[in-house]
Amino acid sequence: MNYRLALRGGDPVRTKPFTAWPIYDEREALGLHRVLESRNWGGYPCPNDLAREFARKFAQQHNARYGVAVANGTVSLELALKAAGIGFGDEVIVPAYTWEGTAAAVLFTGAVPVFVDVDPDTYCLDAALIETAFTDRTKAIIPVHLGFRFTDMDAIMEIAARRGLFVLEDCAHAHGGQWRDKRAGATGHAGSFSFQTSKLMTAGEGGIVITSNIDLADQVIRLANCGRPPRTETRGEPVLGHNYRMTEFQAAILLPQLERLEEQTRLREWNTKHLEKGLKNIDGISLLPRDGRITKQASYQYVFKFHSDEFGRIHRNAFVAALNAEGIPSDGRFYEAVYRSSLFEFAEETYPAWSRAKRGFRCPVAERAGYEESVWLPHQLFLGDENDVDDIVTAIEKIKENVDELIGYEDERIRVQGMARAQRALLESKIPY
Numbered sequence: 001m002n003y004r005l006a007l008r009g010g011d012p013v014r015t016k017p018f019t020a021w022p023i024y025d026e027r028e029a030l031g032l033h034r035v036l037e038s039r040n041w042g043g044y045p046c047p048n049d050l051a052r053e054f055a056r057k058f059a060q061q062h063n064a065r066y067g068v069a070v071a072n073g074t075v076s077l078e079l080a081l082k083a084a085g086i087g088f089g090d091e092v093i094v095p096a097y098t099w100e101g102t103a104a105a106v107l108f109t110g111a112v113p114v115f116v117d118v119d120p121d122t123y124c125l126d127a128a129l130i131e132t133a134f135t136d137r138t139k140a141i142i143p144v145h146l147g148f149r150f151t152d153m154d155a156i157m158e159i160a161a162r163r164g165l166f167v168l169e170d171c172a173h174a175h176g177g178q179w180r181d182k183r184a185g186a187t188g189h190a191g192s193f194s195f196q197t198s199k200l201m202t203a204g205e206g207g208i209v210i211t212s213n214i215d216l217a218d219q220v221i222r223l224a225n226c227g228r229p230p231r232t233e234t235r236g237e238p239v240l241g242h243n244y245r246m247t248e249f250q251a252a253i254l255l256p257q258l259e260r261l262e263e264q265t266r267l268r269e270w271n272t273k274h275l276e277k278g279l280k281n282i283d284g285i286s287l288l289p290r291d292g293r294i295t296k297q298a299s300y301q302y303v304f305k306f307h308s309d310e311f312g313r314i315h316r317n318a319f320v321a322a323l324n325a326e327g328i329p330s331d332g333r334f335y336e337a338v339y340r341s342s343l344f345e346f347a348e349e350t351y352p353a354w355s356r357a358k359r360g361f362r363c364p365v366a367e368r369a370g371y372e373e374s375v376w377l378p379h380q381l382f383l384g385d386e387n388d389v390d391d392i393v394t395a396i397e398k399i400k401e402n403v404d405e406l407i408g409y410e411d412e413r414i415r416v417q418g419m420a421r422a423q424r425a426l427l428e429s430k431i432p433y
């Protein structure tokens with residue numbers, strides 16, 4: 001092994017693949033085959049058999065009475081908001097640092113997303129800033145439990161009760177996580193999850209709304225199923241619905257994953273704790289503090305902070321490129337301040353609500369996290385053993401010791417070259433990322 005950085009032609013710390021994701025076995029294969037043979041493939045009648053079974057089990061495992069399985073985790077947000085009566089003229093508070101879909105779902109209802117900065121300790125919505133964004137049009141809050149942390153749900157529920165707001169937890173990263181004695185999605189009035197490929201449970205695509213309010217659940221089904229009421233006694237007005245149904249193939253893939261969730265959550269939690277033992281000794285890396293109220297940690301991505309001052313003033317992107325080249329899949333600009341995202345550059349007149357929303361948002365913590373500071377490690381790195389985790393620490397130590405090799409290189413060039421080299425290495429070694 002030579003000790004040059006892999007980005008500069010040295011040997012990478014790691015050439016072995018990490019655990020492949022998604023994980024499946026004969027249970028998924030059998031389930032898919034059964035659906036195939038049943039010829040009952042789609043989401044209609046809604047909910048169809050497996051989608052109903054999956055939604056019931058998922059909701060039960062997440063301490064909610066009802067679950068409605070749908071096409072993905074963007075429409076699940078939209079449906080829950082619409083079912084709660086959010087629409088044109090309303091404002092919904094969302095964190096500035098999240099996937100664009102969180103805010104897009106608000107726009108799809110006709111309401112205005114109002115961006116509030118995130119807490120530097122969690123990168124989740126900063127509850128202390130919500131009051132500054134509140135107006136008489138504010139109708140809902142979407143706390144996003146980002147990465148491996150929870151929004152302070154004690155504070156959110158207190159504000160919501162005082163102001164009469166609807167709370168929709170965006171739990172796209174939080175399957176199996178727990179705040180105090182309740183699973184993700186069960187503290188707010190509803191919770192939304194995604195089953196997109198990278199997520200902690202996946203059917204390639206998919207989503208679910210959970211809630212303990214039967215009228216809300218009924219309205220979600222109605223909106224997801226072309227406006228049809230789920231039961232003859234369903235309350236509420238007729239609505240124009242979408243077709244956002246989950247197929248039986250998706251449900252068949254998700255059912256066995258529910259059986260693995262607890263064990264995988266434990267393993268990831270154990271491995272991320274082990275990672276912290278190594279990271280905490282590296283100057284220039286700081287950890288998001290743990291919070292005792294998170295009683296089960298769902299680790300969709302392990303996120304830490306990179307401080308350029310302690311790393312020869314190289315940019316975070318150069319560090320991430322070097323880490324990828326060392327064989328550690330990682331990302332920096334995983335998310336950005338949504339209001340600055342290129343995905344939000346569509347013509348204002350197509351979403352008039354957005355033109356109202358553009359009010360010079362400035363969320364410095366979100367911007368620092370997105371463009372300079374955060375480093376994201378995907379959850380499959382934590383489904384192996386201690387040796388896998390030790391390689392991550394070794395790679396970061398190696399970069400730290402040889403950071404001079406990265407000084408003076410133009411950041412973007414390093415990023416592009418580094419990513420191309422990393423992707424080639426990953427393909428060759430079949431690292432599934």
Ligand SMILES: Cc1ncc(COP(=O)(O)O)c(C=O)c1O
Nearest residue numbers: 072073074099101172194195196
């Ligand atoms: C925080 C967050 N919310 C919502 C979504 C949307 O989920 P989907 O991709 O299933 O539409 C995602 C997915 O990336 C997400 O990360």
